[in-house]
Each structure stands twice: as C-alpha cells, then as structure tokens.
Amino acid sequence: MTPILELDRLGKTFEADGHSVVALADVSLAFERGECHAIVGESGSGKTTIANLVLGLMQPTEGEVRFNGVKLPGLRSRQQKRAIQLVQQNPLSALNPRRSVGASVRLPLDVHEIGPSRERAGRVAALLEEVGLDGEMARRSPRGLSGGQRQRIAIARALACEPELIVLDEPTSALDVLVQARVLQLLHRLRVAHGLTYIFITHDLAVVRAIATRVSVFQKGRLVETGPVEAIFSDPKTAYTRQLIGAVPVVTPEEAKLRDAIRAGSEAAGT
Amino acid sequence: MSEPGSPVIAKRGGSRAVAAFFGNPLSVAGLVIVVAIVLLALAADYVTPFPEHVGPIGDFAAMSAAPASPYMLGTDTMGRDLFTRIIYGYRLSLIMAVVVLAIATPIGVIVGLVAGYRGGWTEYVLMRITDVFLAVPPLVLAMAIMGFLEPTLLNGMLAITAMWWPWYARLIYNVTRAEASEGYVLAAETVGASTAHILFREILPNCWPSILTKMTLDVGFVILMASSLSFLGLGVQPPTPDLGSMVAEGAKYMPDAWWLSLWPAIAILLVVLGFNLVGDGLREAFEAEG
Numbered sequence: 083m084t085p086i087l088e089l090d091r092l093g094k095t096f097e098a099d100g101h102s103v104v105a106l107a108d109v110s111l112a113f114e115r116g117e118c119h120a121i122v123g124e125s126g127s128g129k130t131t132i133a134n135l136v137l138g139l140m141q142p143t144e145g146e147v148r149f150n151g152v153k154l155p156g157l158r159s160r161q162q163k164r165a166i167q168l169v170q171q172n173p174l175s176a177l178n179p180r181r182s183v184g185a186s187v188r189l190p191l192d193v194h195e196i197g198p199s200r201e202r203a204g205r206v207a208a209l210l211e212e213v214g215l216d217g218e219m220a221r222r223s224p225r226g227l228s229g230g231q232r233q234r235i236a237i238a239r240a241l242a243c244e245p246e247l248i249v250l251d252e253p254t255s256a257l258d259v260l261v262q263a264r265v266l267q268l269l270h271r272l273r274v275a276h277g278l279t280y281i282f283i284t285h286d287l288a289v290v291r292a293i294a295t296r297v298s299v300f301q302k303g304r305l306v307e308t309g310p311v312e313a314i315f316s317d318p319k320t321a322y323t324r325q326l327i328g329a330v331p332v333v334t335p336e337e338a339k340l341r342d343a344i345r346a347g348s349e350a351a352g353t
Numbered sequence: 354m355s356e357p358g359s360p361v362i363a364k365r366g367g368s369r370a371v372a373a374f375f376g377n378p379l380s381v382a383g384l385v386i387v388v389a390i391v392l393l394a395l396a397a398d399y400v401t402p403f404p405e406h407v408g409p410i411g412d413f414a415a416m417s418a419a420p421a422s423p424y425m426l427g428t429d430t431m432g433r434d435l436f437t438r439i440i441y442g443y444r445l446s447l448i449m450a451v452v453v454l455a456i457a458t459p460i461g462v463i464v465g466l467v468a469g470y471r472g473g474w475t476e477y478v479l480m481r482i483t484d485v486f487l488a489v490p491p492l493v494l495a496m497a498i499m500g501f502l503e504p505t506l507l508n509g510m511l512a513i514t515a516m517w518w519p520w521y522a523r524l525i526y527n528v529t530r531a532e533a534s535e536g537y538v539l540a541a542e543t544v545g546a547s548t549a550h551i552l553f554r555e556i557l558p559n560c561w562p563s564i565l566t567k568m569t570l571d572v573g574f575v576i577l578m579a580s581s582l583s584f585l586g587l588g589v590q591p592p593t594p595d596l597g598s599m600v601a602e603g604a605k606y607m608p609d610a611w612w613l614s615l616w617p618a619i620a621i622l623l624v625v626l627g628f629n630l631v632g633d634g635l636r637e638a639f640e641a642e643g
C-alpha cells in the first residue's frame with residue numbers, strides 16, 4: 083500500500099546575509115496510514131522545518147513531498163490543503179481573541195463548503211462535544227478559557243476539515259501535566275476513531291513513549307534513526323539516540339499507567 | 354468534561370473595557386463635552402437664538418457689541434451673534450471631520466493591512482508611497498494642495514483627506530505585522546482561508562481598538578487642521594460660519610474687541626480637548642481589555 087506521506091530526499095537551505103544554513107538535508111521517510119509517527123530531536127534538529135514543508139508553508143530546496151503517491155505542488159489546491167491540518171504548540175495564540183469559539187471551528191466548514199450552511203452550527207456543536215467540550219461553548223469568546231480548553235478547540239477546528247493527516251507541533255508542551263495526559267488521550271481516541279495519521283513533533287520522549295507508534299530521530303537536519311517506538315527505546319542503534327533516551331528517566335510506574343490508559347482509550351487515566 | 358481550573362469567571366473583554374472607560378473621570382468629562390457639542394451642533398436650528406445670523410447679514414444696530422443681553426457672547430463686526438455662529442461653526446467642523454475620516458480611514462486601513470500581511474514588494478511599494486506623504490508636514494501639504502484648488506469646503510476636505518490616510522496606513526501596517534505572526538493567522542492559512550478572509554475577518558477585528566482610538570483623537574486634529582486652513586484664508590469662505598476664520602477675522606480687532614477671537618478660540622480648544630480625552634480614555638480602556 084502506498085504510504086500516506088513520503089518525504090523523498092527532502093532538503094531545505096536558508097539563505098541569510100550571504101550565509102546558507104542547512105535546516106534539513108537529504109531526508110527520505112515514509113509515513114504509513116493510521117500511525118502516530120513521532121519526530122524527535124533537540125532544538126535546531128529540523129523538526130519544525132519538516133512540519134512547514136509538509137504543510138506547504140515553505141518550499142523545499144531539494145527533493146519532494148508526496149501525499150498519497152502524488153507530488154505536492156508549490157501552490158496547493160484547496161483539497162490538498164484540507165487533507166493536511168495542523169495543531170500548534172501555543173493554544174493561547176491559536177484562536178482569534180476577537181472571534182467566538184464557534185466562528186473559529188466553523189471556518190473550515192465555510193471555506194470548504196462542508197455540509198449545507200444551515201447545518202453547520204449543529205456540526206460545530208458536535209465537533210466541540212467530540213473533543214470533550216460543551217457545544218454551548220461555541221458562543222463564548224476564547225478569552226478566559228484555559229490552555230487545555232483552547233487546545234481542544236484547536237483540535238476541533240483541525241477535525242472540522244475532515245483531514246487525513248494532522249501535524250501536531252508540540253501540542254501538549256504548553257500544558258500542565260494533568261491536562262497534557264487528557265489531551266493525549268483525546269488525540270489517541272480521535273486517531274483510532276477517524277483513522278487519522280499523526281506527525282507528532284516533540285522533544286518530550288515520555289510523551290513519545292506514551293502515544294507514538296513509530297519514532298524518527300533527527301539531529302542537525304538529518305535523519306539519524308527511525309523505527310517502531312519499542313525498538314527505538316529498547317535497542318537504540320546510534321549514540322545520539324542513546325544519549326537522547328538517557329536524558330529521560332526509565333519508565334516510571336505513573337508513566338506506564340498513563341501509557342496503558344492512553345492505549346486503552348480510557349478516560350480514567352491522569353486523574 | 355472540562356479542564357481543571359477552567360471555570361474562570363472572568364468579566365468578558367468588552368465589559369471590562371466599558372468599566373475602565375467610565376472609571377476614568379477624564380474620559381467621562383471628555384465624553385460629556387463631546388456629546389454636548391454634537392447635540393448642540395445637530396440641534397443648531399433650534400437652540401441658537403439668532404439662526405438668521407448664519408448668513409452675511411446681522412443686527413446693524415449692534416455691530417461689534419460686547420457680550421451683553423441678548424448677545425451673551427457679543428456680536429461680530431457685522432452685528433451677528435457669536436454664540437449662534439460658533440454653534441453653526443461646530444456643525445461645519447464636525448461634518449468636515451466625519452467626511453475626512455470616513456474617506457481617509459478605509460484607504461489607510463486597507464493599505465496598511467495589505468502591506469503588513471503580504472510583505473515583499475507589495476509592502477515596499479505601498480509603504481514607500483506612504484512615507485513620501487508622511488515626510489511632508491501635514492499643514493504644508495494641505496496648503497500646497499489648496500494652493501492650486503479653489504478654496505471651498507469640498508476642496509478643503511480633499512486636501513485634508515490626502516494627508517490623513519498615510520497615518521492610518523502606518524498604524525495598521527504595524528498592527529498587522531504583529532498580528533500576522535499570531536497562531537490564529539497561521540491556523541486560517543492552513544485551513545485554506547482566502548487572503549480576503551484573513552485580512553478582513555481575522556486581522557481587521559484585532560485592529561479595531563487602534564482604529565477607533567486614533568479616529569477619536571483625530572476628530573479634534575482634523576477640526577484644528579480645517580481651522581488652520583481657514584485661518585490662513587484657504588478653507589471655508591465667508592459668510593459660512595467657521596471657527597478658524599472667526600479667530601482670524603477677530604484677531605484684527607484685538608485687544609479692543611477681544612470677544613471676536615476669544616470665544617471661537619475657546620470653542621476650538623474645547624472640542625479638540627473633548628475628543629482627545631475620549632480618545633485617551635478609549636486607548637486605556639482597550640489596554641485594560643487586553
């Protein structure tokens with residue numbers, strides 16, 4: 083089966099003041115449908131560049147990105163944009179403070195003319211309920227909502243596009259631990275329910291162990307190692323990966339409980 | 354289900370701004386002045402004692418009369434009631450300010466939004482044109498334009514509009530630059546929203562506090578500019594009552610007929626002060642809203 087997304091010898095070089103900085107070099111990687119593929123690495127490893135290239139926010143200097151076997155052009159069609167969505171790191175800035183929660187979630191429905199317009203308000207309420215919020219919240223302003231609530235709204239907005247692939251750019255790093263666990267549970271449940279594929283960008287290996295199915299490790303813009311999450315953690319092949327993993331303590335009983343709960347889709351974990 | 358600590362019973366942004374505005378005695382004083390002047394100007398035909406003094410002819414038996422009943426603020430050299438002419442002068446000034454801002458603001462805002470969001474060559478061209486206008490002192494530019502146009506009310510408004518929009522372009526350009534890096538703009542882009550939607554539905558609502566504050570402050574400045582032009586003989590022509598012309602006309606008779614210039618000058622001061630206090634109050638209120 084064709085992978086949902088393929089990076090083929092992808093490279094990105096930035097030119098600034100006569101210097102060129104290689105952000106990503108010769109990366110070939112395939113993402114299978116339905117997996118939660120974590121991209122890990124330190125700052126400057128090229129994680130965010132991958133996200134921007136996959137979302138079409140910047141153009142590669144070498145290689146190409148293929149979606150369902152088709153090369154993604156520089157100017158993407160609406161359909162191509164709709165299929166790949168983003169959940170950002172900072173939930174505080176991801177929602178327009180001067181538009182209601184409902185207007186933010188409804189935007190994709192209007193842009194892509196999803197469903198008849200008179201049914202869209204109901205669809206917004208259903209999306210909010212699906213991410214564990216009250217449908218009535220549509221009328222509220224994002225001001226005064228917690229980080230966790232805002233991140234759920236951002237997830238509902240991404241879901242409204244009915245995407246195939248969601249790029250999660252450190253979606254829980256701005257949240258406190260308890261809220262983080264619940265958002266991770268939600269993400270896991272949605273992936274299973276909708277058959278979504280995730281590219282989960284993070285530097286938090288505990289989160290990776292809890293939610294990812296595959297891991298790709300990046301260092302200075304290059305792919306160092308890729309494989310199933312258990313294999314990478316139990317038998318890292320490179321010194322860099324060993325070093326990264328070594329920076330995280332061994333699986334604590336709480337972390338194991340969280341992981342099992344997330345995998346089981348239980349709502350009880352983290353409380 | 355909601356997150357822990359979520360039931361934040363915070364006042365909504367809007368009501369917090371209203372509370373901040375009315376909690377400031379200076380803003381309230383400004384609002385009282387503005388509302389009083391606007392009401393007087395609107396009802397000029399009914400509240401002024403001698404509405405017929407708007408034209409060239411007054412009471413020839415009481416030319417340059419000092420303030421006394423029935424002319425509480427005195428009369429001008431044609432025997433026309435100063436109070437009446439000041440109220441009609443307010444009406445003209447306010448119409449001028451509203452027309453100038455109604456034309457200049459949308460032009461400046463659109464230029465600023467497009468330049469700030471698109472960047473690159475679009476930004477370079479639009480903002481350099483703006484800079485050219487900003488480089489010339491406003492009154493000099495307006496005088497230059499009036500130099501080759503007939504000194505009429507319409508041309509006066511045109512001249513002031515031509516030098517007013519760049520200030521809005523510069524302001525909104527800066528606000529847009531800041532807003533364009535916010536996550537909600539990125540979200541609208543990844544969702545596939547059009548540029549028009551992003552500019553007018555996402556970014557513009559976040560510019561409203563800046564626009565409203567500046568417009569309020571500017572009403573006073575436009576009136577001052579219009580008065581300056583007519584003081585120099587380049588604006589509204591007699592016998593139309595205009596505050597700037599009245600000050601200029603009366604200055605010839607200082608200090609003997611002091612009331613000729615003093616009351617119109619105080620009238621200009623009052624309206625500019627009123628709108629400035631309201632503008633400052635709005636700015637602080639929007640800051641409180643966060």
